[in-house]
Amino acid sequence: MLLFKPSLLSLALAAAGASVSAYAADEVDTTATADENIEVIQVTGIRRSLQESQSLKMSSSSIVEAISAEDIGKLPDVSIAESLARLPGVSAQRLDGRANVISIRGMGPDFTTATLNGREQASVNDNRGVEFDQYPSELLNRVVVYKTPDATVMAQAIGGTVDMQTISPLTHGEQTFAVGVRGEMNDLGALNAGSSDSGYRGSISYIDQFADDTIGIALGYARMMSPNQEERWQAWGYPEDSAGNSVLGGAKPFVRSSELERDGVLAVFEYAPNDFYQTKVDLYYSKFTDDQRLRGIEIPAAWGANGGVEATKIENGLVTEGVIRGAEVVVRNDVNKRDAESLSVGWNNKFQINDNWNVEADIGLSKAERTDIGMESYSGTGRGTGVGAVDDLGFKYNGDGSYNFTHNLDYSDPNVIKLGDPLGWGSPIDANTQDGFINKPEIEDELKSFRLAAEYVFDSSAIRSIKFGVNYTEREKTKLDKGYFLTLKGYDGSDPNYVMTVPEQYILGATSLDFFGMGNVLSYDSLAFYNDGNYIETDVADVDASRAVNSWDVSEDVTTAFVMATLDTDVYDIPLTGNFGIQAVQTDQSSNGTASTLENGQLVTNANFDSASYTEWLPSFNLGFEVAESQILRVSAARTLTRSRMDQMNANIGYNYEENPTTGVNWTGNAGNTQLRPWLARQYDISYENYFSDQGYFALAVFYKDLENYTYKQTSFIDFTDIVPPQNPTDNPIGSFEQWQNGQGGYVQGIEASFSMDFGMWASVLEGFGTVLSGSYNESEVKETADSEPTTLPGLSEKTFNATVYYENSGFEARVSSRYRSDFLGEVTAISLTRQNVNVKAETVVDAQIGYDFSESGIDALYGLSVLFQVNNLTNEPFTSYTGDDARHVRDYQNYGRNFMLGANYKF
Template identity: 45%
Template sequence: MSMFKPSMLTLALIGAGVVSHTAYAAEETAKNEADKKVEVIEVKGFRASVVESINTKRFSSEVVESISAEDIGKLPDSSIAESIARLPGLAAQRLDGRASKVSVRGFSEDESATTFNGREQVSISDNRGVEFDLYPSEIMSGVTVYKTPSANLEAEGIAGVIDMQTIKPLSTDERIVQLNTMYEKTSFDKLNPDGDDAGLRGTFSYVDKFNDDTIGVALALTTMTSPNQEKRWNAWGYPEFEAGGKQYSILGGAKPFVRSSTLERDSVMFVLEAAPSDDLSMVFDALYVDFKDKKILRGIEIPFAWGQGSIAPENATVDAATGFITSAITEGQRVVVRNDYEERSAELSAFGFNTKYNVDDSLTLELDVSHSSVDKKVWSLESYSGTGRGNDRGIADTIGYALNGGNTGAQFSHQLDYSDYDLIKLGGPLSWGGSAALNEKYGVVGEDNADGEYVPHPYENQLQDGFLNTPTVEDELNTLKLAAKQVLDNEFISSVEGGISYRKREKNKVSEGYFLTLSDFSYPDNAGLMVVPEQYRLGTASLDFIGMGDMIAYDSKAMVADGQFSMLAESLTKPDHATKSWKVEEQVTAAFVQANINAELAGLPLTGNVGVRYVRTEISTEGVVADNGANGQLVLTSSLVENDYSHVLPSLNLSLAIDETQTVRFGAAKTISRPRMDEMNSSLARNYNNQQDDNGNNWEIKGGNPHLAPKEATGIDLTYENYFSAEGYFSVAAFYKDLNEWIFDGSVEQDLTGVVNPATGEVPANPIATRKYKENGGGGDLWGYELAVTLPFNLFHESLEGFGVIASHTGVEQDVKDQYGNEYKLPGLSEKIQSLTVYYENYGFQARTSMRKRSDFKGEVNGVGFTGVQVDILGETIWDAQLGYDFGEGGFKELEGLSVSLQVQNITEEPFTALSGDNALQVRDYQDYGRTYMLGLSYKF
């Protein structure tokens, strides 16, 4: 049998990054050609990217999945997430219609690490999980997902590591000057009169080499305005009650709306590569992204069972099986008409420098330094209007709801005309958002009567005419790595490598919110609502999709900018913002040693690596302790807590080549995922209640736990791979993880002896507090399997040249319990994940359709005040398609370099659906995004 065993020199060069996996594949192809005289057919375009991805997987020491630049470039999704979500075992969660969060083998984004050219990245989220819609897919040369780790990987994550890569200009064959442009259109017409339903994208790429191919540069400039629209049903909740000895539930309230969003993103990617000699190579890369996501939201907030109206039993329909009231009518109901605006902006900067020096033929030294930072600002405005200020003023409505079938929300009936500007006026139509400071500011504070009883003011807690959330996040990460690699003349170990690294990360979140009150409000002279001034009116927005007809539409952002509202900080009286504001600093020192294996086992080539990584983490978190003081005012004191922990993380990756096409892989490793930053900060709120809780305590403490330890897992992977063609392979994989030190909600008692209650100035007689926070404990098992195949149809007959299919199926199961022994479902875990791509590419013509499917899972969405909320999300199947034509490949030489494409995303208009509890009838969210059409033009000079 002719066995292929890569030379030690080739393995060393691949490990050092001097040659690519493509060059490695070329060596194997050359050897096989010499032995078998096999005819080689050159493929380009998408098929070439398939070959490149297969080679990356085939010749990696770890278990990986890969996607190449051609694949990303030919499917220019809004983000990397939509591209890599088609890989085996990976799934994406949509946020506002775009894939943003990625789970790997059943683990949420918090359990995986994301790197850029091998360096860990900051995040615009409150935590570690990267939101991939920040990264344009057009500027990346590839993405590699490491499902098993090795000691030399500079990031830690139980689920794996997702590495995004830029192009290396010295690896290209020729100068590249390319211009891509694309027109984008949503299937919905404008849902808001001031929204967008069309946008443009553009990319300019330049790659070249100079000075006898010793200096290379790559530059990519991208700009994008991408529209997205949504018809959304959202329910507040479904309260339960008992009547006649039976349990019932009913719609508590709803907040449906229409949303028009525009994602604006400009980015610059620059790479400078130099190889002045055979022994020295240097690469500098830089990425800058200016990101802005604008959302216009309009809808009618309807308090139903939790509102003012009365419900007659004869006007209700009950589902006998569940006791859920599927339709009802409420009389005397007042609603809130909402004209909201949200703007999420961020600037990302990332710089890295890497140099490698070959001291001699066997020893290589490496230095890598990098910096990445992000600055995110959110400006989220709520503007209210209705028929009268407060609960009992203005005209009430008779409103009915009837639950739709298929988890699609409900249809409403109504009697009032919500498009009438003379009826619907600016101001808070319901009494909520009470604030002692707000009441005091406007002189609407009640007083005691002659009997000593408190009598509220007629307008007390009725002055919230809107609200403004303004959280900010700053995240900065600096890294330094020193490493060395020694090639050995050994029949078992081809080389050994080791190094040390240092990472310093500082993440700072500031949470703030403001009550908005009409600037001309005064009591008693001008205490009513205000007619929307003509200059801010935009007509109407249609809510026909829920049966509410048209509603008034006005420019609430301009009204705030023009001073039509006055603002008062919510943090004066509410501790939530204090506990959501924090700074976490992490210093991670790591050292690794790894032996790279190139041996034989029973006459068969055995490659891989064995190593160990030592990681020490030092943490410093700054926050505040918020106490409720006199007159509702908060008393804040600073809080500084430090913590540290160390881990030893061994890893083993083995690859046994049965023959030229068949490989068996085995991987085993211990991995960690650090706690979420919003759970490990030192900010907390203390409150003394006059009534005791279930534990008999008056004090209550809520906040972070700086002493949280990382989650731990010990994993095993076993994979069989068969590379039966240069364009095809199939694999079968099984994986298992033993989970420990997981993080759950917990409660402990804490002694506050001597602590003064700021509200009274006295030390309470009962000093014991109930503290609610996150804590380590519990754990369990996760296991699963993966099936993947890439099949070119030319294997069956030459007439099928260009046809092919790529498919995968992943099954995941878990048995996890919390620290109290209760069953727990891991966030991000779908028990089934499938992907399918059917393609044809030949003679310049390209056609593809792709499907990604996942079953139900728990995911995180934004709740009140941008707090993450875990909800049950229904499974979804998303289909995309593309047609394209490359004129040069089609034989039109005068049009060489020109290609066109037409894409349709979300062909079947798959909605996003989340439930409220276990009852499938109780829909929390039903979001309909429609389809997206894209027409593209590309020209390579």
């Protein structure tokens, strides 16, 4: 028995499609449809979204958070990741100015899993983490975040599971046509020559029912052409001078202009000919292109300046003002381009055999493909160091992590700045022959799934039902990592000082670097220059042993048997609902890789294969006690599993020989590890939830995750004699070897609070005003080995806060939202498009919007029309990362500007 009764409005929302997830649709009380004559007041916009999300939260047997669309094709934010980042205990990391990946309860993207309609998703990421900007928010109906799993959640993870859900056309129950369009502009302007600061978003949706409401269809299409601008200050590092003061080692400031183009398609077909059978096919496709132009300069300072750095001011151990003497500056015209496609197809069938037995069969396919181009084109005053003109550059620390410069040369003059290898960065053919570089990695990820489950419903019992079944998935992910040194075709070595004037047909208008004082730089279409065949390409894998082991494929076959009982009873007159169950997860994993080494100066590679198998048992329970009317105390415990990073599970082994007279260790090696076991944790949760109105609740939760293990890179010293032939009989055969290993564990613990209120419940004069607030505090201690110092978990912010204040009444809508997260360890792109963990500074991102729904105007001709104006990053919050413990040692300072959007939606 459950004494807690949601209001008619909440029940109507739940019955109108607010099933908690594809796993737990049966948790929603469908008795709301019993009386079809009950009149329910229609609520739209922000309040509808909040009420439906609250209904989802309180009707779930697990601890969850939820986001619901305000209307068809209209989630509360412009991206899914930004909406998720407003939930208690959830935070997002920005990439190129947009929210991209998320952390749940301090656990980074590696510890979270994303599903679509309950099916795990393949990822364009190098690892498993889903990049949520691949999914147009206009095509999703709701998103549910599982903080505690149950035995029927097939894609559980230690951090949590994010289930994105599309609409059910039969549950929607009416014909609907909706269209939306928005113009978009960035206030930094078009920073790069040839770029644009304006774009648009558009979407169209159609939902209908046929054949006496036994057939339903939902079709949707969304297109985005979004501009993105960035002023970036990037430092090489901060070595110490002779006096022990930190000084700028070098810098790479630039401006980036991007055009993000995305097309998304949704199709849902649903057929329910009777009360005993229902089938649904859903298809989701996204094509994503991110075209970036980056222009700037490389400035050698303490590392590389001919005359070194002359300090004129030092503050607290940092050189904050000075002159870089004899600087040889490299002008960069770079291109980053990503083409990605994601496809998800599912077929779900439900059979009700009789009043007691139900059977479900589900088949799914998820595929993702990604191709990147990361091109660097170099130019300067000469080929190699000590050849061309040099400059004395003054610099001054700005206090926010960036620097301002003064200069003497004109870096936009094509008669001064010419194509070549200004600093001699590489010599695959001969000295000073790296005139550019291009990376061309490719990712393919395919995940197939099949689930068969049965449920027995008891007529009268404390155990309401038992559900059991099996789920099988096959996943294969492949990375082909190609890179090439670029040398101008005109450089044959006969003239060691050869440089090339940029041909006129490739020159663009100058790009301004005034944001840090360097004036204009030469701008040219480097990708067109490359595509026209002006470079000689040298495959890095032919000359660099480490590059030869960057490509891999990893396969996983996972069979999960599960059983779960749901409860509905009383304990000492306290209503109790919930579930308890167990999963048996059997995994076979394997990898094809490469073993490479240098023998007598020649690169030698061989195929390498490795495999492993294991079984893990994952029990769980979720109990909800209605301790008072509309007040629930939830208690949960589970053993959870997150699979290791796929880029660490590869079977690659690389060996390298380089004479090192200082250490005497000449041999080095590194390897992936297909034998890696998953991260495992025992987690415990307690949550108190008080629902005091349809749109008002208070929740307080505490959690503790006891991590059984962690993955770290282990360094050991081994005898290389039996691995590779000795280069020199007198050499020391002992060398260092690095490999990913399962290590010691630790814990993550935290507390979360959330509060939602419609102020109109207190006074009529406040009708339409409301707020949503949440905050969390997390801490962790994780050790790689028993004797090691605690390590920082990627993605963990100690503090996060979210606040939204809104007004919605008589068609008018206004909202201001902010999200804060304290410092954290983030993952960013490093050299050769590799991934690197860096410290990210705390940030507060504020968004605002205002709109009007003409359906409230009384003008019949405008019924269904609404207009909206939005500003993202209202306070122009930068993204800043730093090295070491001194926050002044900024690695990256990224200024994105504000994005303005004006648009309209129409529904009938």
